[in-house]
Amino acid sequence: xxxxxxxxxxxxxxxxxxxxxxxxxxxxxxxxxxxxxxxxxxxxxxxxxxxxxxxxxxxxxxxxxxxxxxxxxxxxxxxxxxxxxxxxxxxxxxxxxxxxxxxxxxxxxxxxxxxxxxxxxxxxxxxxxxxxxxxxxxxxxxxxxxxxxxxxxxxxxxxxxxxxxxxxxxxxxxxxxxxxxxxxxxxxxxxxxxxxxxxxxxxxxxxxxxxxxxxxxxxxxxxxxxxxxxxxxxxxxxxxxxxxxxxxxxxxxxxxxxxxxxxxxxxxxxxxxxxxxxxxxxxxxxxxxxxxxxxxxxxxxxxxxxxxxxxxxxxxxxxxxxxxxxxxxxxxxxxxxxxxxxxxxxxxxxxxxxxxxxxxxxxxxxxxxxxxxxxxxxxxxxx
Amino acid sequence: xxxxxxxxxxxxxxxxxxxxxxxxxxxxxxxxxxxxxxxxxxxxxxxxxxxxxxxxxxxxxxxxxxxxxxxxxxxxxxxxxxxxxxxxxxxxxxxxxxxxxxxxxxxxxxxxxxxxxxxxxxxxxxxx
Numbered sequence: 235x236x237x238x239x240x241x242x243x244x245x246x247x248x249x250x251x252x253x254x255x256x257x258x259x260x261x262x263x264x265x266x267x268x269x270x271x272x273x274x275x276x277x278x279x280x281x282x283x284x285x286x287x288x289x290x291x292x293x294x295x296x297x298x299x300x301x302x303x304x305x306x307x308x309x310x311x312x313x314x315x316x317x318x319x320x321x322x323x324x325x326x327x328x329x330x331x332x333x334x335x336x337x338x339x340x341x342x343x344x345x346x347x348x349x350x351x352x353x354x355x356x357x358x359x360x361x362x363x364x365x366x367x368x369x370x371x372x373x374x375x376x377x378x379x380x381x382x383x384x385x386x387x388x389x390x391x392x393x394x395x396x397x398x399x400x401x402x403x404x405x406x407x408x409x410x411x412x413x414x415x416x417x418x419x420x421x422x423x424x425x426x427x428x429x430x431x432x433x434x435x436x437x438x439x440x441x442x443x444x445x446x447x448x449x450x451x452x453x454x455x456x457x458x459x460x461x462x463x464x465x466x467x468x469x470x471x472x473x474x475x476x477x478x479x480x481x482x483x484x485x486x487x488x489x490x491x492x493x494x495x496x497x498x499x500x501x502x503x504x505x506x507x508x509x510x511x512x513x514x515x516x517x518x519x520x521x522x523x524x525x526x527x528x529x530x531x532x533x534x535x536x537x538x539x540x541x542x543x544x545x546x547x548x549x550x551x552x553x554x555x556x557x558x559x560x561x562x563x564x565x566x567x568x569x570x571x572x573x574x575x576x577x578x579x580x581x582x583x584x585x586x587x588x589x590x591x592x593x594x595x596x597x598x599x600x601x602x603x604x605x606x607x608x609x610x611x612x613x614x615x616x617x
Numbered sequence: 618x619x620x621x622x623x624x625x626x627x628x629x630x631x632x633x634x635x636x637x638x639x640x641x642x643x644x645x646x647x648x649x650x651x652x653x654x655x656x657x658x659x660x661x662x663x664x665x666x667x668x669x670x671x672x673x674x675x676x677x678x679x680x681x682x683x684x685x686x687x688x689x690x691x692x693x694x695x696x697x698x699x700x701x702x703x704x705x706x707x708x709x710x711x712x713x714x715x716x717x718x719x720x721x722x723x724x725x726x727x728x729x730x731x732x733x734x735x736x737x738x739x740x741x742x743x744x745x
Contacts, residue, residue: 260654271681272654277709278680279655477654481680543658545678568657568680596683 248295249387249446257473264476265359267296272475281478282570285432288467289393290474291453294438295446298343298362299386302369303352304377311345311353314372314518316501318511324349327412327429329509331501332357332365333519337526338497339504341365342489344429346414354425356388356438358491368518386425387446391453392436392474392482394613395466400426400437402456407437411615419449431479433486433612481567484576487537487607493548494535494564494578502531503580505607533561533580536587537607540575544593544600551594552579552602560585563593571610575600578607618647618742621713625729626738627689632713633732636720640695641729644717645677645686645708648742653679656708659701661719666694668721670728675718677708686718690728696720 245268248254254261258274270293272278284290302311312319317330324347332340341361346354357365362383370379391399400407406415406426414427422445430436441449457471480490489495495504502523510523538546546566554560566577577593585591585604592599620626625633630649634642650656660676668674668688675686697719701707707716723729733741 277655279657279706477681545658545683547683568678570680 250293270475271477273473278477279570281474282481284472285393289395290472292390292474295387296359297388298357299382300355300366302379307377308350310377313516316510337500337519337522339495386440389439392430392432392434396436399456432482484567485610502526504535536581537605537609538577538602539605541601544595545575546577546593553592576609620735625732629687631689633689639723642717642720650709650712654681656705659705661697662694691724692721695722
């Protein structure tokens, strides 16, 4: 057997780095940041299951943060980012895309609308600098675009019991999915968002960078207090790594930028037309995307559900029943919920829902059924 | 990490336990199971398969990645751990016990002399 896993040098570190190491986390490079993949005594399957059935706690402080502010900030973003910010009001969040003029995706991100003059952005770690650069270069006089990557930490509390945990800390928890509250905790500002990347009821908390450790400790302490009381099972609030975050999001069919979505994979191909404000007069990539939508995308992102005992992995070829290559796997893993291999794949338009395809798994064909994502029913809006 | 004293090891992280009548039992080490993470599928050679030392004869796959299992010795497979088909997590929870993989009737008992002792294996793993 062969094994690897060598963290590179000069990676950026989360404010919780020493806590992760103390918990025996396996650390790995994630978008230029050294982040926990899984914890000792946990593991991807156990951590994943905690989120689906109870509550898990993720450090996602590597995620980018940026603010766009000044008169007309929201209007400026609405003329650049793809989704229509006029669909939401202050206090609401929106999944949106930063596209290239060619229609490819520079990044997918969440926009938190504070007011017409201020929008907070959470892009992916590896793309933050580029998103900020593009916005800053295009911003009109009076609109400031500022990278706040290391001004806030991000903790994701995810799972059906997550609201209970926030309630114990006296934090707001009853707001709607895709909305946020600017709150405070122990005299420090804290943004509490009903967002996440798991498909469960959950929250993303943004404390100040230096206050992230104290909030993590407080959340873990609530877990210890409630463990085995009937409110939470014995595991309490389970620390979860980015390994479980990936299996959770893959079950939901949520695209990961750099794999299922990229400068080469447009929102039309990735089934993200719902995140494009088609009626808007202006946004980056508008002409190219409208043309692609009218012509029909040549390939489409589908979910794969294993018929055989096989796990698809990114970059593997997908073949039809006659052995012709019809696409490529963009994400693949083992689904802890379904107990079988699952994946996302970009497939030619000749392939449709319910078709059977073969994935070339290291020279052996593994059989998969083509299905519309999600593979597991989401519970984001529950409760 | 635990590496029992009475086993032989390979640099590909398999262990070999010498048994009676020229038969050995094979599995993966504590280091290997930990590096892989949660193992969800194990593919083992069938009974009767003829193995050549150093050649791939199986696979262990985790949520994250897949690794080949290499035959540590040459010979014929006399048993496989069928329990791993339904419970591959035994490779994580008990790699030297219930998580054993297969047994081989040695073609040449001298194969064992070419394997690593525990001290050598441990220093190799610890050197990274």
